[in-house]
Amino acid sequence: MNLIHSLEKTMHAAVERYFTEPELRRLALQFISYKVTETTVFGELTRLHYTMFGGTSPEIEQATAAVELMILALDMYDDVQDRDNDSVPWAHVPPAIALNVAIGLQSLSMAVLQNSSFPLDARERAVNYLNQGIMKAVNGQQMDLQDQVSSEEECLEMIRGKSGALAACACLVGTALATPEHHERVAEIGLGLGTVAQMRNDMKGIIRWDVRNDLLHRKKTLPILYVLEYEHELAQVIREYYDHKREKEDMFTYKIEIIDLIHTSGALDYAEVLVRLQQFEVQALIDKLPIHDEWRGRLYPYLL
Secondary structure: OOHHHHHHHHHHHHHHHHOOOHHHHHHHHHHHHHHHHHOOHHHHHHHHHHHHOOOOOOOHHHHHHHHHHHHHHHHHHHHHHHOOOOOOHHHHOOHHHHHHHHHHHHHHHHHHHHOOOOOHHHHHHHHHHHHHHHHHHHHHHHHHHOOOOOOHHHHHHHHHHHHHHHHHHHHHHHHHHHOOOOHHHHHHHHHHHHHHHHHHHHHHHHHOOOOOOOOOOOOOOHHHHHHHHOOOHHHHHHHHHHOOOOOHHHHHHOHHHHHHHHHHOOHHHHHHHHHHHHHHHHHHHHHOOOOOHHHHHHHHHHHO
16 A cells, blocks of 8 residues: 555544544545645655654554644635635535535544554644644734735745745654654754745746736735836736736736746746755755764755
8 A cells, every 4th residue: 555545544534533424524535535636745744754763653644644634724724715726626615614624624633643642742742743833824824815925034934934834843743753852953944845845836836827826816925026026017017916906807918928027037036046045054954964864865855
C-alpha cells in the first residue's frame, strides 16, 4: 500500500468513526479523496520530521492524517471566503454545508491526534503545535481578507503567517512526537519552506489567466505589488482596477498587454530574487540540523 493510499484510508477511518450523520460523512469522504489527489505535502513533512528524528511508530499515520485533515479544513475555509476556485468539490455544495464539513474536519484533526497512542507528553506538544498553526493561519488570513497588505514587508508577514506557519506546524507535529529537542530550529525551517512554496505559487498566480488569477481577484502578492508601483500606462489601468474604478472586463480587454507587462516589468525577476534569498536562508538552517546528509537530501527538494 503506497503512502498516499494509506493516508487516505486513515482519514476515511477517522471520518467513519466520528461522523454519524450520513450526508456529512459522505461529503467528508468525498472531499478527502479529492484532497489526496492534489497534494499531501504537509503530511509528508510531518512524517519526514518524525522519522528524521528517530521516530519509528506506525502511529505516525494518525498524526499525518491529523495534519492533512487540518489543512483540508483550512483550504475549504479559504475557498469559501475567496470564492475563486470552482474546481474543488466543496465549491459545488451550499457554502453553509461546506463550512459545516470544514468545522467537522478541523475538530476531527484534533481528535485523531489526541486519541493516538503516542506518549501523553508528546501528544500534548503535538496538539499544541497544531493549535498554534491554526491560530497563526487565521491571523494571516484576516490580514488578507481585510486587504491590509501594501508593502513587501507586510506581504511577507502575511505569507509567513499563513503558509509559513502551516508548514512549520506540520514539521513541528512530527518532531514533537519524536523528540522534545530541536523545535525552535525546525520551526524556522518550516516557516521558510512554507514561505518559499507560497511565493512560488504567487508567481504562478499572476501569469495564469483563469478564475484563480490573483490579479483578477485584486489580491496583493509580491509580484503584483511590484506591478502596482511600476511606471507604465497599463500599470495605471491595473491600479484603477484595484481601486475599483474599472471593471474586470477591462482586464480581459488588455489581457495580452498585461501578460506582456508582467514579464517585461521585472515583477517575476524581483519575486525570484526574494525566493532565492529565502532559499539560501532555509538551506543554511537545514545544514545546521544535527542530522545525517541523507535526511538533508530529503528536505532540500521542499525548497524548490
